[in-house]
Amino acid sequence: MTQRGTLGVAVIGTGRMGADHVRRLDQVISGARVAAVVDIDTERAERLADGIDGCTAYPDPAAAMAAADVDAVLIASPGPAHEAALLTAFAHDLPVLCEKPLTPDSASALRVLAAERQLGRRRVQVGFMRRYDAEYMKLKALLDSGQLGRPLMLHNRHRNASSPPGFTTANLVNDSVAHEIDVTRWLLGQEITAVTVLRPRPTENAPEGLADPQLVLFETDGGAIVDVEIYL
Numbered sequence: 001m002t003q004r005g006t007l008g009v010a011v012i013g014t015g016r017m018g019a020d021h022v023r024r025l026d027q028v029i030s031g032a033r034v035a036a037v038v039d040i041d042t043e044r045a046e047r048l049a050d051g052i053d054g055c056t057a058y059p060d061p062a063a064a065m066a067a068a069d070v071d072a073v074l075i076a077s078p079g080p081a082h083e084a085a086l087l088t089a090f091a092h093d094l095p096v097l098c099e100k101p102l103t104p105d106s107a108s109a110l111r112v113l114a115a116e117r118q119l120g121r122r123r124v125q126v127g128f129m130r131r132y133d134a135e136y137m138k139l140k141a142l143l144d145s146g147q148l149g150r151p152l153m154l155h156n157r158h159r160n161a162s163s164p165p166g167f168t169t170a171n172l173v174n175d176s177v178a179h180e181i182d183v184t185r186w187l188l189g190q191e192i193t194a195v196t197v198l199r200p201r202p203t204e205n206a207p208e209g210l211a212d213p214q215l216v217l218f219e220t221d222g223g224a225i226v227d228v229e230i231y232l
Ligand SMILES: NC(=O)c1ccc[n+]([C@@H]2O[C@H](COP(=O)([O-])OP(=O)(O)OC[C@H]3O[C@@H](n4cnc5c(N)ncnc54)[C@H](O)[C@@H]3O)[C@@H](O)[C@H]2O)c1
Pocket: 012, 013, 014, 015, 016, 017, 018, 038, 039, 040, 041, 044, 061, 075, 076, 077, 078, 079, 081, 099, 100, 101, 127, 129, 164, 175
């Protein structure tokens, strides 16, 4: 049962992002608590749970979501594990904050959307956090005010200090540029109608076989051109 009116959250995946979400839910955010942590690395989950009052470690998402004190789910496992966790959350009618990407490819993402539609209400928000970043919000307000006129071109520069192990050439777009796909639609209020990906000769700092950097161009239904320099 929910304790003291606080939302009991199950955090699925306790790696880099998941552990940080656990810290925030536990120490920063009011009105929520970490009721459950789940990781296939059971030792990692147990270590985290040990430090949090009333938190239980589970080896699989289904067991956590069936627990009586879990009211909401935060998915921070790798993309390929998201679909199964999302469908289980829907089966329990639990609201979900899912780290991007929703799933790694469009076929599985459409299956998730169809399952959510069957529920008849929205149950998942994808963690595109740029929409909540103070400077992006300022830019959006400026564009919406009309003071600058109609945006013609939008330049994005996406930099990471390093690429995660196992990152592929496609991941630069479907895992990283996913943020700019979201930001483009949000900032401009337009849909992306065409995408071109250009790949220069990779930096010698990139792991063997990784096409890094890439230049991604979007065209929109409002006639804007958007470029994203993605360089991990
Ligand atoms: N919003 C952002 O800017 C941002 C940044 C980095 C990562 N992410 C996203 O966050 C998610 C996690 O990334 P990360 O960098 O923390 O990865 P990570 O590899 O550091 O952590 C993933 C954790 O999930 C666990 N795991 C793997 N399969 C699992 C399963 N089936 N069930 C439960 N746990 C499982 C792993 O053991 C590991 O502890 C990904 O979806 C990634 O795209 C978002």
